[in-house]
Amino acid sequence: MRSHFRVMQGLFRKHHLQxxxxxxxxxxxxxxxxxxxxxASISIQLDSPSHKVSPMLYGLMTEEINYSxxxxxxxxxxxxxxxxxxxxxxxxxWFLVERGNSSGRMALDxxxxxxxxxRNSLLIEATKADADNPVGxxxxxxxGMALRPNTTYRASFYAxxxxxxxxxxxxALVSNDSGKVVxxxxxxxxxxxxxxxxxxxKTGQLEANANNHLVLTVSHPGQVWLSLVSLxxxxxxxxxxxxxxxxxxxxxxxxxxxxxxxxxxxLEGDEIQDRFDWKTTIGPLVDRPTHPSPWRYQxxxxxxxxxxxxxxxxxxxxxxxxVYAGYSLKGAHINAGPFLQPFxxxxxxxxxxxxxxxxxxWGAKRAQLGHPKPFxxxxxxxxxxxxxxxxxxxxxxxxQFNKAIKAKYPQLQTIATMPLKNTxxxxxxxxxxxxxxxxxxxxxxxxxxxxxxxxxFVGEWATREGSPTPNLNSALGDAxxxxxxxxxxxxxxxxxxxxxxxxxxxxxxxxxxxxxxxDAMLSYGSPSxxxxxxxxxxxGDTVPKSTATELPNRFFYSATVSQAQGKVYLKLVNGNxxxxxxxxxxxxxxxxxxxxxxxxxxxNNPAETNTIREPQRIVPVKTSLKGVKETFEHTVPAYSIQxxxxxxx
Ligand code: AHR
Numbered sequence: 001m002r003s004h005f006r007v008m009q010g011l012f013r014k015h016h017l018q019x020x021x022x023x024x025x026x027x028x029x030x031x032x033x034x035x036x037x038x039x040a041s042i043s044i045q046l047d048s049p050s051h052k053v054s055p056m057l058y059g060l061m062t063e064e065i066n067y068s069x070x071x072x073x074x075x076x077x078x079x080x081x082x083x084x085x086x087x088x089x090x091x092x093x094w095f096l097v098e099r100g101n102s103s104g105r106m107a108l109d110x111x112x113x114x115x116x117x118x119r120n121s122l123l124i125e126a127t128k129a130d131a132d133n134p135v136g137x138x139x140x141x142x143x144g145m146a147l148r149p150n151t152t153y154r155a156s157f158y159a160x161x162x163x164x165x166x167x168x169x170x171x172a173l174v175s176n177d178s179g180k181v182v183x184x185x186x187x188x189x190x191x192x193x194x195x196x197x198x199x200x201x202k203t204g205q206l207e208a209n210a211n212n213h214l215v216l217t218v219s220h221p222g223q224v225w226l227s228l229v230s231l232x233x234x235x236x237x238x239x240x241x242x243x244x245x246x247x248x249x250x251x252x253x254x255x256x257x258x259x260x261x262x263x264x265x266x267l268e269g270d271e272i273q274d275r276f277d278w279k280t281t282i283g284p285l286v287d288r289p290t291h292p293s294p295w296r297y298q299x300x301x302x303x304x305x306x307x308x309x310x311x312x313x314x315x316x317x318x319x320x321x322x323v324y325a326g327y328s329l330k331g332a333h334i335n336a337g338p339f340l341q342p343f344x345x346x347x348x349x350x351x352x353x354x355x356x357x358x359x360x361x362w363g364a365k366r367a368q369l370g371h372p373k374p375f376x377x378x379x380x381x382x383x384x385x386x387x388x389x390x391x392x393x394x395x396x397x398x399x400q401f402n403k404a405i406k407a408k409y410p411q412l413q414t415i416a417t418m419p420l421k422n423t424x425x426x427x428x429x430x431x432x433x434x435x436x437x438x439x440x441x442x443x444x445x446x447x448x449x450x451x452x453x454x455x456x457f458v459g460e461w462a463t464r465e466g467s468p469t470p471n472l473n474s475a476l477g478d479a480x481x482x483x484x485x486x487x488x489x490x491x492x493x494x495x496x497x498x499x500x501x502x503x504x505x506x507x508x509x510x511x512x513x514x515x516x517x518x519d520a521m522l523s524y525g526s527p528s529x530x531x532x533x534x535x536x537x538x539x540g541d542t543v544p545k546s547t548a549t550e551l552p553n554r555f556f557y558s559a560t561v562s563q564a565q566g567k568v569y570l571k572l573v574n575g576n577x578x579x580x581x582x583x584x585x586x587x588x589x590x591x592x593x594x595x596x597x598x599x600x601x602x603x604n605n606p607a608e609t610n611t612i613r614e615p616q617r618i619v620p621v622k623t624s625l626k627g628v629k630e631t632f633e634h635t636v637p638a639y640s641i642q643x644x645x646x647x648x649x
Pocket of ligand 1: 063065265266384385460499511
């Protein structure tokens with residue numbers, strides 16, 4: 001992965017240089033170049049459809065990067081809950097507690113664990129302890145633990161002891177600042193065999209904050225082993241092992257149609273054994289061995305395949321399932337042929353787990369895990385970014401997967417991750433990571449692409465300016481790109497921004513410019529996030545024919561209509577430092593309301609942004625536009641994205 005990361009960084013640097021060169025050539029480096037609007041006009045033929053808007057156009061893509069799940073969406077509050085991963089002498093994020101005159105030690109024990117999958121544990125050896133002087137450990141959480149008033153938290157852990165009279169484990173949620181216990185409880189007595197214990201902790205009146213930790217102590221001398229120590233707040237739709245409500249709500253506002261899962265590089269892993277091996281991510285947590293994410297930390301796999309699917313269900317999306325296709329990031333690959341066959345079978349099993357009836361082997365397994373209803377599935381992506389595979393093995397690997405998938409599931413659309421020479425896949429996944437000036441150029445790329453090739457899935461795209469989350473300039477670049485996606489949505493059937501999430505705490509980010517930022521307590525949307533919210537909120541079902549003349553530089557538009565709702569959605573993007581005026585002509589409108597709704601996302605400075613402390617600096621502002629008629633002039637403010645909702649009924 002590191003070499004891959006370097007390649008990506010290299011590309012990024014290259015793009016940056018290109019940016020400067022292009023910017024100089026265009027005279028855009030901060031030099032104002034006021035430009036007369038001349039006869040800038042957009043004509044929309046409302047009674048003349050060009051094509052349907054792809055019903056799947058906007059969706060989501062995520063992976064375990066930037067603490068997206070662990071320390072992010074997946075609501076688990078205990079960090080390093082299973083003591084798994086690369087060997088270390090001290091258990092990271094865990095600390096010894098010796099109260100009063102007690103004494104003890106803690107150590108990792110790789111000789112005992114609660115299951116075949118979890119063979120490690122944390123040993124607490126209490127040499128001197130009693131009820132007033134307990135010994136134990138505390139966990140610091142993912143940059144703290146967010147506690148809210150009058151809220152119930154569910155804690156659980158696996159434990160065993162060497163003493164008959166050890167009693168139970170005391171659990172407490174404690175403020176880092178005051179040392180005050182804000183909630184506490186005690187488990188049943190431990191025994192000599194590994195067993196799961198579950199308790200609840202309820203907070204009282206307190207000011208919501210993330211400056212807290214979880215303490216587990218015992219009050220008798222002896223040895224206690226712990227594993228899979230877990231703490232959950234209330235989750236979205238109260239799912240057990242579920243997700244953070246604030247992040248789910250932010251995604252819901254994007255009205256996503258699909259979720260591309262499970263990655264990205266996370267699908268491939270650094271090495272073949274580090275791939276997203278879906279069969280090891282289902283079932284009870286104690287049976288999930290965890291695995292290294294290519295983004296340099298261990299994934300708990302609490303977000304396993306079924307949890308991904310439940311996430312799609314909760315947000316009314318469809319999974320776009322990416323299957324591991326025999327290439328991992330550090331270059332190891334399996335050539336097409338008999339050695340690839342087990343991986344092909346894994347993919348077929350995975351498709352069956354997602355979409356098979358309960359009369360199938362893997363559909364029955366899904367039912368046994370609590371979800372008898374098959375998930376809708378129409379798209380399967382074979383691999384990820386296989387243009388990185390310099391061996392040239394992808395075309396044959398794709399072919400082997402594709403034939404097997406089509407033979408068993410002819411209704412599925414398959415997606416190739418790069419252009420192929422000999423096969424025409426149903427779809428091709430194109431990825432773009434750009435500077436704003438490059439996004440402006442890219443916005444028209446698909447206007448002239450051959451319609452006889454595969455359909456396009458823009459499975460990863462982003463304008464990358466701003467860190468940890470993109471700034472207004474990125475949002476402008478993104479909006480320009482999205483006008484191109486909409487205009488060409490006969491060809492571009494789906495598009496998903498990446499990466500979606502970043503934990504903004506120090507050390508949380510491996511990849512800059514991520515759509516939504518958060519810490520343990522709060523989350524916020526970047527300007528780019530709000531651009532996507534706007535584009536998805538105002539999207540018709542048809543693209544009408546339209547023409548534009550003399551549009552200024554850095555000015556973009558798209559128009560969609562909803563006949564059923566009698567609406568025209570006109571999106572305008574002005575990436576200039578001055579306002580720009582266009583003349584809008586609406587041909588074929590049966591009737592037109594004189595007043596329209598306008599939502600504007602903009603600012604004074606393209607470097608402006610939102611942050612965890614200032615989350616609402618750049619947000620859409622709703623106003624109304626009067627005097628709409630078949631031809632009207634409209635001025636788009638500097639550095640702004642506008643959506644005009646016109647009513648034709
Ligand atoms: O989005 C970050 C990474 O960029 C993805 O994991 C990978 O597919 C791409 O190179």
